[in-house]
Amino acid sequence: MRPVVCRVVSVARELKDVTTLVLEPPADEAPFTFLPGQFNMLWAPGVGESAISISGSADEPRRIVHTIRSIGPVTQALCGLNRGDELAIRGPFGTAWPVAEAEGHDVVFVAGGIGLAPLRPALLHVLARRNRYGRVALLYGARSPADLLFQKDLESWRGRFDVTVEVTVDRAEAGWHGRVGFVTNLVDLPQLSPSESVAFVCGPELMMRFSCRELARRGIPTDRIHVSLERNMKCGCGLCGHCQLGPVFVCKDGPVFPLREVASLVTVREL
Ligand SMILES: Cc1cc2nc3c(=O)[nH]c(=O)nc-3n(C[C@H](O)[C@H](O)[C@H](O)COP(=O)(O)OP(=O)(O)OC[C@H]3O[C@@H](n4cnc5c(N)ncnc54)[C@H](O)[C@@H]3O)c2cc1C
Ligand code: FES
Numbered sequence: 102m103r104p105v106v107c108r109v110v111s112v113a114r115e116l117k118d119v120t121t122l123v124l125e126p127p128a129d130e131a132p133f134t135f136l137p138g139q140f141n142m143l144w145a146p147g148v149g150e151s152a153i154s155i156s157g158s159a160d161e162p163r164r165i166v167h168t169i170r171s172i173g174p175v176t177q178a179l180c181g182l183n184r185g186d187e188l189a190i191r192g193p194f195g196t197a198w199p200v201a202e203a204e205g206h207d208v209v210f211v212a213g214g215i216g217l218a219p220l221r222p223a224l225l226h227v228l229a230r231r232n233r234y235g236r237v238a239l240l241y242g243a244r245s246p247a248d249l250l251f252q253k254d255l256e257s258w259r260g261r262f263d264v265t266v267e268v269t270v271d272r273a274e275a276g277w278h279g280r281v282g283f284v285t286n287l288v289d290l291p292q293l294s295p296s297e298s299v300a301f302v303c304g305p306e307l308m309m310r311f312s313c314r315e316l317a318r319r320g321i322p323t324d325r326i327h328v329s330l331e332r333n334m335k336c337g338c339g340l341c342g343h344c345q346l347g348p349v350f351v352c353k354d355g356p357v358f359p360l361r362e363v364a365s366l367v368t369v370r371e372l
Contacts, residue, residue, distance in 0.1 A: 102338065104144060104189040105130055107165060109182050115168065115250055119215060120180040121156065124165040124188060132162035133193075137200055137222035138329060138357040141192030142337040143167065145178035152334040152352070153179070154219035155193065160229060165190070168218035168250070194337045196357045198223040198327060203299040206325075207235040209291060211312045213242050213284055213304020217250050219329050219356075220303045224258075231263055235298075238265040238291035242284025242308070245270050246277045265291045284308060288315040295320030302360075303329040313360050326360040 107124035115121050126133050140154045157166025171180040182188060200223050208227055212220050227234050239258060243249045249268065259266045267287045269280035280287070285308070300316045302309050309328050316326050332351040335343040339353035349355065349363070 102191050102194075104191050105133075106187050106189050109184055109186045109188060110164075112182065112184055116248060118171045118180075119168060119250065120171070120182075121166060121168045122179070122182060122188070123157070124167070124190065125163060126165065133165050134162050135159055135193035135222075136197030137226050138198040138219060139193035139195050140219075140337075140356065141165070141167070141190045142194070142334070143169075143175075143179055144189040144191075145175045146189075148178045149175045150191075150335075150337075151175040151179065152194075152331075152337055154329070154356075156218040156221045158225040158229070159222050160225070168215065168221075170215050191337065194352055196355055198301050198329075198357055199299075200226045203227070204230075204233045205235065207293040207298040208237050209288075209293055209298055209300045209316070209321075210237075210239045210241075211284060211288065211300060211302045211304070211316070212239070213308035213312075214244065214248065215250060216302075216304030216308075216329070217241055220301055221251065221254070223301055228258070228261075228264065236265070236291070236293055237263065238267070238293060240267050240269075240284055240287040240291070242269045242271070242287070242304075245272045246274050246279075267291070283311070285311045285315050288312060288319060296322075298325065300326045302326065306330075313364070317360075323361040323364065324359050327357055328360055328363065329356045330358060330363065331356065 110125045111123040113121040140152050142150045144150045153167045156168040171177045273281045332344040335341045344351040
């Protein structure tokens with residue numbers, strides 16, 4: 102897939118190490134269509150390329166949104182971009198959260214840390230078509246109040262009467278009046294019908310493993326629990342084998358998988 106050079110039209114410093122970039126494709130390019138859960142390869146000139154999930158709404162094809170945590174050379178360069186800069190992207194790649202299959206079901210989103218970013222397009226999709234779904238809940242955990250992503254979104258989703266939003270932090274700070282504890286503790290809270298529910302889970306692998314275990318314990322079938330996996334990637338499109346995890350290539354068979362397919366693999370570190 103050929104790279105497309107986009108313009109950075111806005112930059113939001115979400116957290117001290119997390120930045121959201123809104124990109125606009127060139128006017129002469131076809132609108133950028135993607136499915137919630139897919140990712141792009143973002144190229145930092147002279148540094149390298151990274152897989153970054155799309156964190157914006159799939160209903161807005163002229164705005165390509167990425168939320169990036171600066172952890173190394175490429176992500177540091179991407180987080181340093183400013184409004185008006187250009188950025189080459191390839192994509193979209195990978196599998197999607199099965200939002201259409203989830204219609205008619207209760208839907209629970211379980212997010213840890215920056216894992217809320219890859220889930221955000223699916224949540225926006227569901228909220229924009231709210232009458233097609235049963236009960237909807239977002240369970241979100243972060244390390245501390247200062248690490249909570251998309252705080253404006255959280256407030257606005259909380260203000261709705263048709264979605265349950267539960268937020269917890271591992272460590273409280275002065276002034277925090279919310280829940281303290283791991284996100285796995287929240288799984289018991291929402292009034293969902295487990296046999297009627299679909300779960301979308303994204304975050305650190307340890308958090309996903311324990312959350313999935315709790316969701317399954319509550320009775321959600323493992324083929325209706327979906328996780329998004331991250332592995333180091335090079336090509337992003339099934340050519341280099343860099344992201345291989347057992348029999349699957351995370352870039353093209355994933356990143357979104359039904360838990361049933363990858364339950365035995367999520368304990369495997371980078372190969
Ligand atoms: C499908 C997919 C979607 C992603 N979506 C996002 C996103 O929305 N936002 C975001 O901030 N990041 C996302 N990532 C992670 C992002 O690709 C890496 O953080 C980035 O490539 C790191 O590059 P770097 O040069 O900055 O750091 P590096 O120097 O390459 O890495 C820094 C450290 O992080 C580890 N690391 C790098 N990549 C990964 C990875 N994929 N999984 C686990 N550990 C890794 C390295 O081993 C090293 O210890 C995603 C990754 C994948 C595969
Ligand atoms: S990143 Fe090359 S095969 Fe997946």
